[in-house]
Amino acid sequence: MKNLAKTYSPKEFEDRIYAMWEEKGAFNAEIDKNKKPFTIVMPPPNITGELHMGHALDQTLQDILIRWKRMQGYSALWLPGTDHASIATEVKVVEKLKKEKGIDKNDLTREEFLEHAWEWKRKYGGKITEQCRKLGDSCDWRRERFTMDEGCNKAVNEMFIRLYNEGLVYKGNRIINWCPSCMTTLSDAEVEHEDIEGKYWYFRYPAADGSEGITIATSRPETMFGDVAIAVAKGDERYSHLVGKTVILPLTDREIPVITDEHADPEKGTGAVKITPAHDMNDFEVGQRHGLDLSCTCIDEEAKMTDLAGKYEGMDRYECRKAWVKELEEAGYLVKTEDVVIPLGSCYRCHTAIEPKISDQWFVAMKELAEPAIKAAEVEGGELIHVPKRFEKIYLKWLTEIKDWCISRQLWWGHRIPAYYCESCGEVFVGHERPSVCAKCGGSEFHQDEDVLDTWFSSGLWPFSTLGWPEKTPDLEYFYPNTVMVTGYDILFFWVVRMMFSGIFAMGEIPFIYVFLHGLVRDEKGRKMSKSLGNGIDPLEVINEVGADALRFMLATGISPGNDMRFLRGKLESSRNFANKLWNASRFTIMNLKDDNDEFLPMADDATAVLKDEDRWIIAKINEGVKEITDDLEKFELGLAGQKVYELIWDVYCDWYIELVKGRLYGDDEEDKKTARYVLQKTLKTLLRLLHPYMPFITEEIWTYLPEEPKTADNPDSLIIKENWPVYYASLEYEDSVERVEIAKEIIKAVRNIRAEADAPPSRHINLIVRSDSIAEMIPFIEPYIKKLVNVDNIKVESLNATAAEDVISAVFSRGEILIPLDELVDIGIEIERLEKEKKKLEGEVLRVEKKLSNQGFISKAPAEVVEEERAKGEKYRDMLETVMTRLNSLKSK
RNA sequence: GGGCGCUUAGCUCAGCUGGGAGAGCACCUGCCUUACAAGCAGGGGGUCAUAGGUUCAAGUCCUAUAGCGCCCACCA
Numbered sequence: 008m009k010n011l012a013k014t015y016s017p018k019e020f021e022d023r024i025y026a027m028w029e030e031k032g033a034f035n036a037e038i039d040k041n042k043k044p045f046t047i048v049m050p051p052p053n054i055t056g057e058l059h060m061g062h063a064l065d066q067t068l069q070d071i072l073i074r075w076k077r078m079q080g081y082s083a084l085w086l087p088g089t090d091h092a093s094i095a096t097e098v099k100v101v102e103k104l105k106k107e108k109g110i111d112k113n114d115l116t117r118e119e120f121l122e123h124a125w126e127w128k129r130k131y132g133g134k135i136t137e138q139c140r141k142l143g144d145s146c147d148w149r150r151e152r153f154t155m156d157e158g159c160n161k162a163v164n165e166m167f168i169r170l171y172n173e174g175l176v177y178k179g180n181r182i183i184n185w186c187p188s189c190m191t192t193l194s195d196a197e198v199e200h201e202d203i204e205g206k207y208w209y210f211r212y213p214a215a216d217g218s219e220g221i222t223i224a225t226s227r228p229e230t231m232f233g234d235v236a237i238a239v240a241k242g243d244e245r246y247s248h249l250v251g252k253t254v255i256l257p258l259t260d261r262e263i264p265v266i267t268d269e270h271a272d273p274e275k276g277t278g279a280v281k282i283t284p285a286h287d288m289n290d291f292e293v294g295q296r297h298g299l300d301l302s303c304t305c306i307d308e309e310a311k312m313t314d315l316a317g318k319y320e321g322m323d324r325y326e327c328r329k330a331w332v333k334e335l336e337e338a339g340y341l342v343k344t345e346d347v348v349i350p351l352g353s354c355y356r357c358h359t360a361i362e363p364k365i366s367d368q369w370f371v372a373m374k375e376l377a378e379p380a381i382k383a384a385e386v387e388g389g390e391l392i393h394v395p396k397r398f399e400k401i402y403l404k405w406l407t408e409i410k411d412w413c414i415s416r417q418l419w420w421g422h423r424i425p426a427y428y429c430e431s432c433g434e435v436f437v438g439h440e441r442p443s444v445c446a447k448c449g450g451s452e453f454h455q456d457e458d459v460l461d462t463w464f465s466s467g468l469w470p471f472s473t474l475g476w477p478e479k480t481p482d483l484e485y486f487y488p489n490t491v492m493v494t495g496y497d498i499l500f501f502w503v504v505r506m507m508f509s510g511i512f513a514m515g516e517i518p519f520i521y522v523f524l525h526g527l528v529r530d531e532k533g534r535k536m537s538k539s540l541g542n543g544i545d546p547l548e549v550i551n552e553v554g555a556d557a558l559r560f561m562l563a564t565g566i567s568p569g570n571d572m573r574f575l576r577g578k579l580e581s582s583r584n585f586a587n588k589l590w591n592a593s594r595f596t597i598m599n600l601k602d603d604n605d606e607f608l609p610m611a612d613d614a615t616a617v618l619k620d621e622d623r624w625i626i627a628k629i630n631e632g633v634k635e636i637t638d639d640l641e642k643f644e645l646g647l648a649g650q651k652v653y654e655l656i657w658d659v660y661c662d663w664y665i666e667l668v669k670g671r672l673y674g675d676d677e678e679d680k681k682t683a684r685y686v687l688q689k690t691l692k693t694l695l696r697l698l699h700p701y702m703p704f705i706t707e708e709i710w711t712y713l714p715e716e717p718k719t720a721d722n723p724d725s726l727i728i729k730e731n732w733p734v735y736y737a738s739l740e741y742e743d744s745v746e747r748v749e750i751a752k753e754i755i756k757a758v759r760n761i762r763a764e765a766d767a768p769p770s771r772h773i774n775l776i777v778r779s780d781s782i783a784e785m786i787p788f789i790e791p792y793i794k795k796l797v798n799v800d801n802i803k804v805e806s807l808n809a810t811a812a813e814d815v816i817s818a819v820f821s822r823g824e825i826l827i828p829l830d831e832l833v834d835i836g837i838e839i840e841r842l843e844k845e846k847k848k849l850e851g852e853v854l855r856v857e858k859k860l861s862n863q864g865f866i867s868k869a870p871a872e873v874v875e876e877e878r879a880k881g882e883k884y885r886d887m888l889e890t891v892m893t894r895l896n897s898l899k900s901k
Numbered sequence: 902g903g904g905c906g907c908u909u910a911g912c913u914c915a916g917c918u919g920g921g922a923g924a925g926c927a928c929c930u931g932c933c934u935u936a937c938a939a940g941c942a943g944g945g946g947g948u949c950a951u952a953g954g955u956u957c958a959a960g961u962c963c964u965a966u967a968g969c970g971c972c973c974a975c976c977a
Contacts, residue, residue, distance in 0.1 A: 015939080072928045205976065224977045276977030277913090288975045349976040397905070401972075404904075408973085454905075459957095500973090531913090533970090565914055567926075570906080571971090575913060595936035633914045665936075673935095709922060756943095763943040765929065770934070855921070864957030865920095873920055873958095880921075 009605040010597045011712060013805045015590035017554025021704045025140055028707075033728050034145040036084035045081035047073055048470050049146065050502070051154060053092035054131045055099050058138040060528040060536055060562075060574060061495060063546040067559045068645060070144050074700040075640055077145070078732040080721075084486050086473050087139060087146035089132045091155040093421035093462035094189060094356055098122050100420065117419050124420045128153075133171060141547060143555050143703045145728070150482075152473045154465045155422065158785045162472035163422045163465050164439055166513060171437045175372045176414075177437065178426075182284075182291040182415045185364035187310035187353040191417040192368055193228045194461055195410060196500050198352045198361050209277065209342040210335060212237060212254040215262050221246060222252045222342050224276035226349050227286070228335070230258060231330040232305035236282040238268040238293055243278055257340040259317075268293050271726075285365050294899060312361055324362075335436040369415040369424060369458070373505060373508075377406045380507040383517050391507065394523045394643045395569040398496060402522075405500050406508075414461045421459030428454055460832075467505035470518035477513075489519040496524040523643050526571035528562070533573060544574055556702035557583035563701055563755035564649035585653060586705050589698070592661045593709045596687050599672050600714070607714055609677075611685040617678070620788050622668040622686040623744035628659050629693050634735040636697055652697045660694060663752065670795045688713050693733050704726065750782070750822060751789035757818040757825050763843055765816055766838040767829065774801045776812065778890075779823030807890065819845060819887045819895050824894065835898055842895050849888040856881040 012019065028034060033441050036044075047069050052062050069085060075084035097273050100123055104110040112120060139146065145645040152159060170176040183261030184193040189850055207224040210231070214220040221237055234256055239246040246265065253262040253314055280743045283295030285304040294301045297484065305315040312319045312327045319327045335341050352361040384391045384399055384406075393399040415424060425434045431450030436442045468476070470492070474483040487508070494502065503522055528534055549558045561582040602608055611617070618626075632655045639648035664687075671683045691712060699706040709728040722729035754777065762769055775793065777786070786804055793799050815826040816838055859865050859877055866874060 011936095015935095200976095201973075203976085207977065209977095226976045270975095272977080278977090281976050292975085347976090350974075360976090401905075404973080465963055496972090516924065533913095564976070567917090568916070570914095574925080578913075581925050584937095587939045588937065591937035593936085598936070639917080642917065647917070650915070652903090654924090664940090759942060760944090766931080769932075769942070785941090816967075850922075859920090859958080862957055863968085866957080868957045869920075872947085877920085 009601055011590060011709065012596045013594075015587040015705075017556060017586070018551070021141075021143070021550075021555055024704050024707050025143065028145070028726070028728060029140075030440075030725070031518065031724055033726060034085070034147050035149060036147050036486075037080050038481055039082045042080060042082040044486050044490070045073070045076040045083045046086070046486040047084070047491050047493060048086045048473050048489050049088060049144075050492075050494045050498075051088040051090035051466070051469065052135050053090050053095055054128050054135065055092050055095045056131060056239065057134055057140075058546055060544055060546055062138075063142060063558065064525060064528050064562045064572075065493060065495065066139060066142055067562045070142070070559075070565060070703070071645055071700040072491060072493070072523075072640075074145055074703060074728065077728070078696065078699070078730060080731065082485075084150070085144070085146045086150045086486075087136065087144065087148065088152035088154070088469075088473060089135055090466060091128065091153065091462065093416060093418055093459060093464075094191065096124065096127065097418050097420040098189065098356060098442065100127050103127070120419050126327070128155075136548060141555060143559065145703070150473070154462075155470070158475065159465060159468070159472050160422060161439075162468050162476050163460065164425045165477040166464075166468055166509065167425055167460070168437055168439065169874055170371060170512070175376060176369060176484050177372060178367065178369050180365060181370070181413075182288055182363050182365050183368055184352065185362045185366070186357065186359055187308065188357045189354060189361050189418075190308060192364075192366065192413050192415060193354060193361065194413050194463070196463075197355045199355050200350045200352055200356075201358075202348050203351045205347055205351070207276065207345040207347050208332060208335075209344065210257060210340050212257060212263075212281075214249060214425065215253040215255055221265065221279045222225040222250060222277050223279050223281045224345070225281060225346070226393065227328070228332050229312065229316070229319075229324050230283045230286045230305060231331070232259075232312070232319075233283040233285050233303045234261075234263055234281045235284060235294065235299045235303050236263050237265045237279055237295065237766035238271040238282050239265065239279045240269075240271040240273045241267040243267075243271070243273050246279055257335055258338055266297055268296065286363050288363055291363070291365070304365065306362060306364075308364070310360075348649070358566060368413050369426075369456075369460075371412040371414055373409045373411050376508040376512055377409050379511045380504065381406050382505065383511065390517050390520065392521050394521055398522070398524050398569065399501060402499060402504060408506055409504075411459075414464050415456075416461055417457075418459050421462060422465055424458050424460060426456040428456070430454060447467065463501055463505055466502055467509035468513065470506055470510055471514055485520070487514060488516055490517040491521040491523050492794045493523045493525070495527060497523065497527065521643075522532045524569050526566070526569060529571055529573050531573060531575060536574075549579065553579060553583040554586065554587050554704070556705045559624050559703075560585065560649065560653075560701050564646050564653070566646045568643055568645075585657065586702060588661060589656055589702075589705060590709070591785070592665060593691060593712070595665060596691050597709075597712050600684050600688055600866075608684060609681050610688070610714070611678075611681040612625075616682045616685050617670070617742075618682065618686065620747050621664060621678070621742040621792070622640040622682065623741035624748035625659060625664040625690050626686070626739055627741040627745050629655060629690055629697075629733075629736055630739040633660075633693070633697065633733045637732070637735070649701050652694070652701065656694050656698065660690065663748075664690070666796055667748075667792055670791060690715075695727060696730050696733055699727050699730075733738065747785050747788050748792070750785060750820070751792040753820040754789070754793055754825055755796050757820050758793070758799070758827065761816050761818050761825075761827055762797075765829075765834070770798065772798045772800050773800045773829075774803070774829050776803045776805060776815070776826040776828070777823065777824065778805050778807050778809070778811065780807055782822050809898065811894075818843070818891050819849075821883055821887065823886075824890045835901065839895065839898055842891055844896070845892045846895065849884055849891060852884045853881065853888055856884060 013609050052058060072084040073083050101112045104123060167176060184198050186193055194559045205226050207226055208228050209222050209224050211222045237254055249265045250267055253264050256260055270289055282290045284291045284301045285300060286306060305313050306324050307313050310324045312322045314320045338627050354361060376394055381403060383389055384402055425437060427441050429445035429450045430452035432448040434447040444451055470489045471487055474486055476483055506518045527535060530542040534542060557579060561579045596666045600607055632651055636651050668683050668687060695706040695710055707727050715725045718725050783804055790802055812826060812828055815828045817824050817826045855879055860881060
């Protein structure tokens with residue numbers, strides 16, 4: 008094809024371009040000792056469903072970084088994969104089986120259920136990777152991983168075994184978070200706290216000796232059946248006479264002791280607190296301290312009352328509460344009630360109220376593991392860098408307060424715990440294989456632990472399990488540690504901290520240097536996108552509508568690191584329009600590079616080009632942009648960098664350069680045309696390279712229409728994806744040309760402004776008088792621009808002292824003023840109004856500068872160049888003001 | 902109870918190390934000018950939440966206050 012299609016329609020080429028990249032292995036990262044590695048391991052999307060807008064943002068940011076670094080010559084590896092998401096997926100599969108096939112999980116064997124789960128995985132895992140491709144993710148698909156593939160399984164077992172052997176994984180009977188709906192334990196991080204409207208009920212526990220006893224407050228009366236003591240503070244005189252004695256659990260015959268414990272706070276409630284070790288985290292600790300019965304369980308796994316609750320056995324916990332309170336009230340034990348807001352722990356998956364429960368579970372001892380992870384992020388000498396920095400504090404706080412991590416889950420979908428129990432003596436053996444003989448009793452029958460591991464256990468290994476750990480693979484050697492971990496701040500606790508301590512433990516080195524945290528994508532109204540609200544927007548639909556490039560650009564610009572963003576239709580459209588703009592500008596350029604037979608016309612090169620001012624001007628502008636954009640990217644300021652590329656393309660290249668160069672392209676100076684063509688395509692190519700990380704498809708597509716760049720070993724197909732990132736050269740600043748073009752722009756804008764305000768049609772040709780004492784030598788250079796862009800026939804230059812013509816409209820610029828004589832009478836009223844406005848503005852500027860310059864402190868303390876700059880400005884504005892006033896006076900005198 | 906973020910044009914948001922307030926959308930005016938009406942040209946609109954402080958100089962740094970939002974915290 009000779010040129011780009013008339014309209015920008017991304018559907019026509021995005022898939023084709025992606026397939027071409029894959030076919031040519033453009034995303035493949037190779038171990039190359041001559042290159043520096045740059046590694047990003049993709050946060051594996053859960054296979055629970057399809058990708059949402061948050062993934063699109065996450066992956067766009069990663070792809071921008073990877074593509075940029077790849078162009079910079081790094082061996083850039085972006086390793087993709089998916090997460091089995093143990094509990095989340097299991098819930099989905101159970102739901103699906105019930106809904107579609109009427110199958111109850113309980114009616115299936117473990118193996119049968121897992122078959123269904125794997126089927127689910129195949130379906131959604133495939134969908135997800137398809138979506139990544141649609142987005143343009145430049146992942147090395149050869150290295151794609153899944154948290155439950157063979158290698159990851161091995162890594163998980165190895166990690167568990169090593170931790171166990173170090174005594175950092177242990178099994179213990181402790182109180183844990185239990186979700187009665189998912190029927191599994193949860194880690195602390197998986198429990199969400201929501202404020203709910205609750206009540207305190209104050210109940211009197213009569214003393215065993217018949218005296219009044221103690222009144223306690225509770226928000227959970229149904230747990231009273233599990234009470235084993237009442238605790239008061241040491242030295243609390245209200246209750247000291249009862250310490251050591253017993254009180255009666257109302258309406259039962261159970262006597263429980265009154266003890267003193269630091270947990271009791273005289274300020275809270277009545278100062279006396281009931282102790283229910285089996286159903287409360289704190290009470291459990293109190294129970295341990297005092298050797299109380301810890302197994303006094305009155306609520307079972309399904310949140311139903313046990314036989315301890317007597318006649319309430321089998322009743323739901325909340326129904327029991329109602330009935331029990333009523334019974335107590337009628338019996339006269341209820342002293343009072345109080346409405347109160349209670350932070351209730353609930354399951355992060357199903358939002359059922361958590362039931363603390365004593366249970367035999369596996370734990371990771373955190374203290375020792377957390378220590379080096381804390382050290383790594385410390386301000387002084389820390390190796391881990393948070394972007395933005397403020398998350399460091401949150402990370403540190405969480406790690407310093409961390410408790411042991413409960414990792415066993417009563418689920419089927421996940422990594423089964425590699426622990427085996429001897430059938431005869433119950434001895435536990437942890438290892439990769441089922442033991443053959445019990446080392447303790449000689450038994451030969453074993454059964455494996457039924458539980459699976461918390462899904463985050465395997466996620467924690469992701470930065471190195473994906474590279475081959477525990478084998479010492481070349482990949483691991485070369486690509487570890489990862490350079491950047493890009494993820495949402497919402498999983499800092501769940502995931503980032505776990506990768507940190509796991510990485511340090513397994514590899515002896517932090518898993519990544521930077522943690523780049525982004526915000527959430529919210530809907531137009533600022534609400535979180537969620538299934539239940541139904542306000543989610545499908546990235547695929549958007550891509551189908553406006554293309555992946557527009558979506559990516561919209562997501563990556565106008566944002567700042569770590570802050571949430573909104574998904575705005577208008578912003579999306581403007582991104583699409585930008586792509587369209589680039590498309591058309593490129594079409595213009597290509598049109599001027601080729602003849603009717605699709606052959607490139609003669610073009611200058613680096614050596615033969617004779618650059619004109621506008622050539623040097625745009626080269627300088629882009630050169631400056633290269634520096635700023637690269638600096639921004641280094642600082643992870645992707646939004647700023649993207650904005651700057653946008654401005655270079657739209658404002659600089661399209662609005663000015665193309666317009667300035669048009670005259671030459673349509674002229675008849677063949678040699679100059681060669682230069683114009685050369686600069687037109689050379690600068691476009693630089694812009695395309697700068698934009699490529701943001702909009703990979705359109706830039707690659709346009710690239711193929713431009714004169715081919717020399718092939719290199721790294722880039723045998725001359726693809727833009729493999730092109731070098733532009734470099735800044737101080738030699739390209741071209742100050743003189745830049746100044747002349749800027750002056751020309753000022754004059755052109757002034758003329759346009761006059762015409763618009765005076766309602767003079769822009770198409771009408773005019774003559775122009777430039778009054779200035781410092782522009783004469785510049786005129787030959789800038790004259791063509793002015794003539795071409797604002798339809799000026801003749802330009803006359805005169806001194807500011809010369810007598811000015813009458814019947815003119817005027818405007819000031821930094822070197823003087825311009826006058827436009829008009830045939831018809833000028834409306835002096837409008838003219839004066841316009842000049843008055845100009846005058847007011849200039850007066851403001853002059854005043855501000857003069858105030859600054861008359862400040863002794865400024866003169867003496869501000870840097871010399873700042874003062875000098877300010878002086879120059881003052882002079883300029885004063886001159887301009889004077890010019891305007893002269894003009895005004897002459898108008899008014901008429 | 903702790904911690905954090907936000908407050909800038911009608912709307913949504915940028916503004917990184919302090920030195921003349923920006924973008925997109927919306928709005929007003931004029932243009933189908935041979936790359937682009939998904940466009941071109943011009944224009945209006947902001948005491949940068951409030952009060953103090955540091956500084957020659959504060960949207961930018963410090964302190965307090967208010968409103969909004971988020972996170973953490975063992976439901977006496």
